[in-house]
Amino acid sequence: MEKKTQRGIITAAVVLVAVAAALKFILPKKSKGGDDNSGGGNAGGGGNTGGGGGQVNTNLDFRSLANQLFDAFDGYGTANSKIKEIFKLLRSNADYDALKAAYGVREVSSGAWNIFQSNFEGDLPATLREELDSDELAELNQILTSNGISRTI
């Protein structure tokens, strides 16, 4: 055998081994990727417009949203636009119920040294009725209705 041919064969063999090794390395990774796809899924689901509970949107962090609502209520005045922004995220009665549960019962300060109004303690709907005027409440209920939620405040 000629030396050149020998070297060529060795080179080809090395390349083959390298390709085989690379394939071995790549192939299990590929199947792992497939597993990941089936595992992830979309647990959220859509808005249920029926009268029932519907599915909770697991993409929403209700604890954080409840805290943001509390911040909007707490102290002097009320951040009505923030409240509307949060309510627009709700897509089912289950979403609304989850938010209400996350809020629980909290005491909202009327404002530091506010002698004209005492603090208010209550659940989410009671606090909304306390903090918002009738126009703002109507607007919020409108948002709920148009998002397929049968609960009203």
Ligand SMILES: [Ca+2]
């Ligand atoms: Ca307030």
